[in-house]
Amino acid sequence: MNLKMIGLLSLQIVFLNFACFASNTNFVSNEEKKVNTLNSVLMCPVCPGESIDQSQNEIATNMRKIVKGFVEEGKSEEEIKDYFVDKYGPVILLEPATSGISMYAWIVPPIALGFAVLVVVFAVSLMRRRQKSAAENHTYGLTEDSISEEEKEKYFSVIDRISNE
Amino acid sequence: MVELGQIALILSFMIATYSTVVGFAGGMLNGRDLAASARWGFYSICPLLLLATASLIYAFVTNDFSVIYVAENSNLAMPKAYAWVAFYSGNAGSLLYISVAFSIMAGIAIRVVNKKLPYTSPYALGVMSLVLLFFLAVILFLANPLDRHQMPLEDGQGMNPLLIHFGMFIHPPFQMLGLISVALPFSIAIGALLAGRGGRDEWVDQGRLWGMLSWLLLTTGLLLGAWWAYTILGWGGYWAWDPVENSALMPWLGMTAFVHSIMVQKRRGMFRMWNMVLIIVSFAMAQMGMFINRGGPVPSVHSFAESTMGWIFLAVMAVTLFISLSIFIYRYDTLRSRSGLDSMISRESAFLAQNVLFLLIAFVTLWGTIFPIFSEAVDDTTMTIGQPFFNKVNGPLMILLVLLMGIGPVLPWRKAGWGSINKMLRVPLIVAFVVLLSSLISGINQYWVLIAFSVCSVSVTTVLQEMISGTKARHAHGEKWAFAFFSLLGANRPRYGGYIVHLSIVMLAIGITASSFYDVQKDVVMKPGDSEVLGKYTFTYIEVSEKSFPDRLEETAKFEVWSGDKYIGYMYPYRAVYPEFQIAATRGAIHSTVLEDFYLVPSEFMEDGEAVFRVLINPLVLWMWASGPVLVLGTLVSLSPNSRKHRKRVRLPSMNMDQNPLEMAK
Numbered sequence: 103m104n105l106k107m108i109g110l111l112s113l114q115i116v117f118l119n120f121a122c123f124a125s126n127t128n129f130v131s132n133e134e135k136k137v138n139t140l141n142s143v144l145m146c147p148v149c150p151g152e153s154i155d156q157s158q159n160e161i162a163t164n165m166r167k168i169v170k171g172f173v174e175e176g177k178s179e180e181e182i183k184d185y186f187v188d189k190y191g192p193v194i195l196l197e198p199a200t201s202g203i204s205m206y207a208w209i210v211p212p213i214a215l216g217f218a219v220l221v222v223v224f225a226v227s228l229m230r231r232r233q234k235s236a237a238e239n240h241t242y243g244l245t246e247d248s249i250s251e252e253e254k255e256k257y258f259s260v261i262d263r264i265s266n267e
Numbered sequence: 268m269v270e271l272g273q274i275a276l277i278l279s280f281m282i283a284t285y286s287t288v289v290g291f292a293g294g295m296l297n298g299r300d301l302a303a304s305a306r307w308g309f310y311s312i313c314p315l316l317l318l319a320t321a322s323l324i325y326a327f328v329t330n331d332f333s334v335i336y337v338a339e340n341s342n343l344a345m346p347k348a349y350a351w352v353a354f355y356s357g358n359a360g361s362l363l364y365i366s367v368a369f370s371i372m373a374g375i376a377i378r379v380v381n382k383k384l385p386y387t388s389p390y391a392l393g394v395m396s397l398v399l400l401f402f403l404a405v406i407l408f409l410a411n412p413l414d415r416h417q418m419p420l421e422d423g424q425g426m427n428p429l430l431i432h433f434g435m436f437i438h439p440p441f442q443m444l445g446l447i448s449v450a451l452p453f454s455i456a457i458g459a460l461l462a463g464r465g466g467r468d469e470w471v472d473q474g475r476l477w478g479m480l481s482w483l484l485l486t487t488g489l490l491l492g493a494w495w496a497y498t499i500l501g502w503g504g505y506w507a508w509d510p511v512e513n514s515a516l517m518p519w520l521g522m523t524a525f526v527h528s529i530m531v532q533k534r535r536g537m538f539r540m541w542n543m544v545l546i547i548v549s550f551a552m553a554q555m556g557m558f559i560n561r562g563g564p565v566p567s568v569h570s571f572a573e574s575t576m577g578w579i580f581l582a583v584m585a586v587t588l589f590i591s592l593s594i595f596i597y598r599y600d601t602l603r604s605r606s607g608l609d610s611m612i613s614r615e616s617a618f619l620a621q622n623v624l625f626l627l628i629a630f631v632t633l634w635g636t637i638f639p640i641f642s643e644a645v646d647d648t649t650m651t652i653g654q655p656f657f658n659k660v661n662g663p664l665m666i667l668l669v670l671l672m673g674i675g676p677v678l679p680w681r682k683a684g685w686g687s688i689n690k691m692l693r694v695p696l697i698v699a700f701v702v703l704l705s706s707l708i709s710g711i712n713q714y715w716v717l718i719a720f721s722v723c724s725v726s727v728t729t730v731l732q733e734m735i736s737g738t739k740a741r742h743a744h745g746e747k748w749a750f751a752f753f754s755l756l757g758a759n760r761p762r763y764g765g766y767i768v769h770l771s772i773v774m775l776a777i778g779i780t781a782s783s784f785y786d787v788q789k790d791v792v793m794k795p796g797d798s799e800v801l802g803k804y805t806f807t808y809i810e811v812s813e814k815s816f817p818d819r820l821e822e823t824a825k826f827e828v829w830s831g832d833k834y835i836g837y838m839y840p841y842r843a844v845y846p847e848f849q850i851a852a853t854r855g856a857i858h859s860t861v862l863e864d865f866y867l868v869p870s871e872f873m874e875d876g877e878a879v880f881r882v883l884i885n886p887l888v889l890w891m892w893a894s895g896p897v898l899v900l901g902t903l904v905s906l907s908p909n910s911r912k913h914r915k916r917v918r919l920p921s922m923n924m925d926q927n928p929l930e931m932a933k
Contacts, residue, residue, distance in 0.1 A: 156502040196653025203646040233607025
């Protein structure tokens with residue numbers, strides 16, 4: 103128990119240390135944060151796939167300036183995005199919109215998740231059933247009930263221990 | 268010299284054809300001599316390809332611009348050491364690199380496999396030869412790096428300046444090695460399938476060994492790539508969900524699932540079909556990566572500028588997938604599991620859930636990556652999907668994975684009783700709660716970060732708990748503490764090696780979480796002499812020095828930096844402009860500490876002496892890079908063979924109980 107307590111405490115200290123950086127958020131103004139967020143969702147039109155935040159291209163540099171100017175004028179995020187969408191089309195947004203064709207980008211992952219869950223449930227129940235029928239077919243003189251659950255667990259834990267070593 | 272290389276290429280192409288045909292024939296006719304002949308043929312390809320490589324590198328070193336590839340990828344100004352980088356920096360050369368690297372790895376693999384897997388080996392050899400044959404065919408008929416111009420040139424075009432970086436010596440070779448090495452476990456698995464019953468469980472140990480090596484190469488490649496992006500691409504990030512990054516990540520996800528689920532087959536004789544499917548899918552994803560990399564339709568910074576090559580890779584991927592799955596269906600009956608599932612809650616089912624999660628993340632990544640093609644086809648607009656989408660969708664799934672990583676290993680095989688679960692998870696859950704509270708108190712208010720940290724702490728605690736209780740048990744038997752600890756690790760290396768890898772993944776996860784949620788970024792305009800403050804850092808822009816080179820103009824800024832009252836010293840971020848390429852390469856100056864990186868990078872030097880700098884504070888990034896060595900160590904521990912002397916032999920022989928003895932005798 104002693105060891106566990108020490109481990110517990112040291113882990114906590116480590117995590118508390120990690121947490122120091124949480125104060126970082128106050129270093130920059132909200133305006134600057136807004137600029138950064140916008141920069142990272144706008145695509146640089148000539149460097150495919152890269153955000154203007156990331157790109158070293160001149161166009162990206164200019165777009166960053168435009169974004170900064172707009173934010174300083176007090177325009178909202180949506181207004182600024184709309185400005186670029188009007189100019190370049192919805193292609194300019196790196197985060198797919200929730201309407202139109204881009205909607206499918208968002209719809210497919212949850213469907214896939216649902217499908218994955220179904221697959222797991224199906225596979226597990228299939229394997230369960232197979233195990234049960236196998237147990238019925240090969241009893242080797244032992245019936246299912248001849249050994250209690252607790253005993254079984256003990257037995258398997260011994261096997262586990264041996265085979266883990 | 269170049270002609271010699273050409274001859275070597277043609278010869279190796281012919282030998283690979285021979286090895287493929289004779290290898291498969293050896294397997295089917297059960298001819299030992301045939302198989303041996305194919306094998307020795309395969310061994311001889313490696314020196315031939317090395318010769319071809321040497322001739323290409325020689326052409327680079329001697330500036331032989333009559334060779335088209337050399338002219339396109341180097342010039343007189345290039346430092347000679349970069350001949351190695353130039354060798355694989357273009358499309359044709361990288362194919363040669365992949366071939367030569369694969370011939371070496373596959374040669375070693377087949378040597379080992381031949382000793383251990385009598386039934387599988389000839390077929391596996393056939394598949395490996397086929398893979399190599401494909402690359403050699405592409406080189407010879409489509410993209411030969413040794414082809415010459417009619418008219419020799421004075422000077423070459425030079426290498427892409429972004430590649431002039433130390434990281435380029437290691438990141439691309441590792442990444443390509445990783446992608447192609449997926450073919451090794453794939454060949455062994457397909458070989459085992461073709462061998463039928465004889466190969467059924469026989470391939471597991473070897474599949475795991477080469478699967479893990481491949482995984483290690485892929486991981487190293489990804490980490491090195493992230494590190495390279497962080498230090499040179501000058502935007503302060505390390506991962507952008509760029510299509511090529513994604514296509515390297517997908518096979519990694521597949522292989523990670525594979526190296527886990529193969530353990531279930533090793534230990535329990537289950538998941539036989541699943542492992543086959545996983546390795547087939549992983550190899551398909553690796554091929555997909557090469558497709559996207561070689562001028563696929565998806566825009567990316569990484570692409571080699573080629574247009575048709577990619578489609579050949581895609582077609583071959585489709586064919587590979589079709590044939591492998593056909594073989595799979597044909598041999599379906601040999602893949603029945605030895606036993607079923609005893610309980611819904613067991614290590615087996617945790618493995619299954621984990622596998623499916625990995626594939627799900629791979630699928631989402633694939634979906635986001637090919638979405639531009641989809642939207643193009645449906646709506647005529649190429650919608651590129653970027654970082655925000657992947658972060659939002661994959662982030663939570665990855666946290667779930669880390670949680671499973673904490674719980675899975677402490678669940679017993681077969682069946683977990685609630686009692687044992689309670690016993691194993693009590694302390695981790697308490698720790699997670701304490702971490703949650705202490706994070707809250709210290710001011711973390713982003714709920715994803717809170718969740719991620721708590722989940723990470725579960726993983727760390729379960730691993731530590733296992734290590735501590737094991738060590739204590741050995742100590743109780745009279746072993747000294749340190750000795751007890753190391754002998755514990757030594758006793759079950761796959762397991763404790765895996766734990767070490769898990770710890771490194773937690774380090775990675777913490778680094779990624781902290782640096783993506785709590786990074787601070789600011790663009791500042793400064794004149795020499797100006798001082799600015801960001802957080803506890805005070806930095807003064809002293810001067811800029813310009814240096815002109817034949818191919819580039821380098822501007823290096825000099826900063827004096829203080830962290831609080833502590834003097835850090837000078838930092839020199841620089842930016843180089845390559846007029847010919849219209850590319851600017853920036854290199855950030857980074858001051859790293861355990862807690863955070865202070866990162867300075869110039870974005871623009873203006874005429875009037877003002878300059879724009881991007882200043883970042885990225886928390887815990889060092890942990891990400893530190894996770895690399897830990898991960899390698901863990902993998903190596905996990906792979907190192909147990910010494911027989913110290914082991915009780917309790918495992919059943921790798922041949923199966925339900926193997927037909929008559930068939931074995933054949």
